[in-house]
Amino acid sequence: SLADYIAPVGHDDWIGLFAVTAGIGLAPLVAEAEAAHDDYRAIMLKAVADRLAEAFAERLHERVRTGE
Numbered sequence: 001s002l003a004d005y006i007a008p009v010g011h012d013d014w015i016g017l018f019a020v021t022a023g024i025g026l027a028p029l030v031a032e033a034e035a036a037h038d039d040y041r042a043i044m045l046k047a048v049a050d051r052l053a054e055a056f057a058e059r060l061h062e063r064v065r066t067g068e
Helices: 025-035 037-068
Strands: none
Touching: 025 037
8 A cells, every 4th residue: 555655643754646638539549449440459459558657657756766
C-alpha cells in the first residue's frame, strides 16, 4: 500500500501524483477497426497506447526522482 510510505503523524511528508495518457483520439480508430471486424488491429491499437502511456509514466517518474 502507498500508505506505508507516509510519515507518521507529527512528521512532515508530501504526497504527489501525475497522470499520463497515450490514448487521446484512439477511440475512433479502435471503433473503425472493430467495425471492419479487425479484432487484431483493435487490440494492437489499445496495447500500443497502453505501453506508450506506461513508458511515459516511467520516464516522468525517473525525471521527478532524479530532478532532471
